[in-house]
Amino acid sequence: MSYPDSSSFVSVEALYTRHNNWLRTWLRQKLGCPQQAADLAQDTFVRVLLRRDPITNSAPRALLSTIARGLVIDHWRRSALERAWLEALAQIPEAYYPSAEQQQITMQSLERIARLLDGLKPRSRNAFLLHQLAGLSYPEIAARLQVSTRTIERDVAAALLQCYRACYEER
Template sequence: MARVAGVLDARLVETMFREHSSWLGSWLSRQPWTVHASEDIVSDVFLSLMTLPNVGSVREPRAMMTTIAKRIIFDARRRKKLQNAYEDALLTIPEAVDVSPEERLIIVQALQKIDAVLSQLSPRARAAFLMSQIDGMSNKEIAQELNVSLSAVSKYMTQGFSAVYLARADI
């Protein structure tokens, strides 16, 4: 039965692609905030649709496609911002300890993976983890900043470290 549902979902996505891909591409090309070619985003949107567990339940395909497209664009912009920050930090490194292009790529990919993992945390857990690891703040300072208890900060830190630990195998 699962195989039949998968085939039906694939056919439904194919139909959605035929009916809506030109509209989505046109909509994307009019957006000032896109970071990639609209054709690339259209492809990514339909690949995302293929991974949905039940595409048949989508009642408003254009609304679903624009939501997915916005998420793809947001993620791409976040990754680009992270890469720019890393490249800016590299400019401050003396030439004697400069990093090779291959090493830079490995580091950027690792940072992007960590960023993706942390983006799955709640906003407070992500903020607490970054305040600790980037800003060097104590749990007490984080609790005051976020207006939460110390036990909440401890829970947030556990979530952050667990997420990074589980993702380390992919880095």
């Protein structure tokens, strides 16, 4: 792999100085909240700092918007999970509320599960959820998704393998 000559590299400081306001505006349009936009802009530049590849001056906004777009998706996913979690908490008596620490652990677990499921193909994700959460058998899932039972077996096996790998990587 060949890199451009060193004169086309740009420092993170220069990137920040030239493009931070643009990125914050871009994020504000996506999120509708200047504070969240500022937070995600900072997170974007942290990701840039952690990159191993040198930063070139060829398309800095494309780089920033690609990183920021991923952070926005993560933000939306986290917000949806938080709303679902709060709705679930509202359904139980206050005496059974988990502690703040347990709530945080639960949210972190839900975020990991969501990331894991997002890494699956849609049919595999659906088959896995129908099997694990709805308790449907493979033939029932196959009929619902209009594929063969063998296909569902492979899809669920792939999802379980993904779960296993995720658990193994955490240890």
